[in-house]
Amino acid sequence: MSVQTSSSYDALRAAIVSGEIAPDARLVEVEVSAAFGMSRGAVRTALIRLEQDGLVVREPHRGARVRKVSNEEAVEILQARAVLEGLAARQAAERIDEAGQTRLAECLARQRALLERDDLLGASDANADLHAALLELSGHSTAKRLIHALHSQTVRYQYRTILIPGRSAASVEEHDAIVDAVIGGRPDDADAAMRRHLSNVAQSVRRRLIPGDIDMASRGAL
Known part of the structure; x- marks a missing residue:
């Protein structure tokens, strides 16, 4: 894993955990890329890891969103x-x-x-x-x-x-x-x-x- 990919994941994860990105918020690749200065590939890799962490839900044809805990x-x-x-x-x-x-x-x-x-x-x-x-x-x-x-x-x-x-x-x-x-x-x-x-x-x-x-x-x- 590249240093850029790792730091991108850490930055996005921190924003979700801190509440800066709210539960149920949509994570549109192009918007996340612009907001965090990440490549589209780095965004996709980060979202996969965040899904494994239980912080993000990815849905077919709907993209990713921050998982909301009931x-x-x-x-x-x-x-x-x-x-x-x-x-x-x-x-x-x-x-x-x-x-x-x-x-x-x-x-x-x-x-x-x-x-x-x-x-x-x-x-x-x-x-x-x-x-x-x-x-x-x-x-x-x-x-x-x-x-x-x-x-x-x-x-x-x-x-x-x-x-x-x-x-x-x-x-x-x-x-x-x-x-x-x-x-x-x-x-x-x-x-x-x-x-x-x-x-x-x-x-x-x-x-x-x-x-x-x-x-x-x-x-x-x-």
Whole structure:
């Protein structure tokens, strides 16, 4: 695979995962080529890989579009993440050092500060940073790869669950329990706290408490 093809795939994938290109959006080869400075061949190759990633659907005579994840599938993905991220939290608790403890405490403090300023989307970013830090600290490369693949398909929910009434406060309490267990070196508690956290998010999605799609234009996402 050429360097150009690889970088083209990465750029297009990042735009989809970030929400810059919205779910169900049509991916017209000539338009994608112009927008990303890609050759038509590079676009076609990237779309094939993105279909394999589960991010794009290609339909005969209709072209490609960004795959939209239903609430039902989002619940299943969150359930799978609960198991994998529970494992990661367990591993992090077993491996945690002083630098890792400081990093987690800072992530949690930043989320609290943003919520106090009613910056819900900023708090959502801090939430993602905390999960990413726990995953990195776990040192579990297989869990990291699988979670990355699952999370990329549900990125829009990251910015919507925070809008559920009462969910932001609950999220901080749940994260506090996770961080406390990891910093305290309690693997069983860390695993259980992470599973409980993501199970609660899944329950919110299952009960269809998620608000309608929000305008992410100010963030470069739709």
